Amino acid sequence: MSETNVVKQTKHAPYYLVREDILPEALLKTLQIKESIARGEFATVGEAAEKVGLSRSAYYKYKDGIFPLNLLERERIVTVSIDLEHRSGVLSRVLGLVAAFEGNVLTIHQTIPLQGLANVVLSVETNAADTLNPLMEALRAEDGVKRAAIIGQG
Incomplete structure (x- = not known):
C-alpha cells in the first residue's frame, strides 16, 4: 500500500x-x-x-x-460566523461571552468592515455540548451582533 x-x-x-x-x-x-x-x-x-x-x-x-x-468526550470544536457592527468593544464583548461559557478561542478571522459590518469567524473549543446553544443565544442577543451562526462542527 x-x-x-x-x-x-x-x-x-x-x-x-x-x-x-x-x-x-x-x-x-x-x-x-x-x-x-x-x-x-x-x-x-x-x-x-x-x-x-x-x-x-x-x-x-x-x-x-x-x-x-x-x-x-469533553472537547469539541465549532466554527461560528458572526456579523458585527463596526463599533468599539463589540468584538471584545463577543470574546468575553465565549469565555463566560467556558469556550476557548482557537482562531479568529475578521474581514475589513464594509458598510458598517465586519464578519468574524471564530474556531471555538467547547468543553460541554450543553453550553453551545446557550452561547449561541447569548451571542445573538449581544448588542452589536447582527447575525451569529454555527458553520462547522468537529
Missing part, C-alpha cells in the same frame, strides 16, 4: 473503543508521554520518550491517533 493511500484512508478513519489491557505497549507509552508533557513534567518529547522507553519516531507515529476517552 502506498503512502498516499494510507493518508487517504486515515484522514476520516473510524474510531474504536479498546480496553487498555489489550493495547500494544507503544500506544500506552505514547499516552504516557502525552500526559507527562501536558502536566509539564518534561520540556521536550525526547526527554519524555527516553524516560518511558519509547523512540521519538514511534511517539510521532502514534501521537495523533490515540487519545484518552475522557478527552474525546
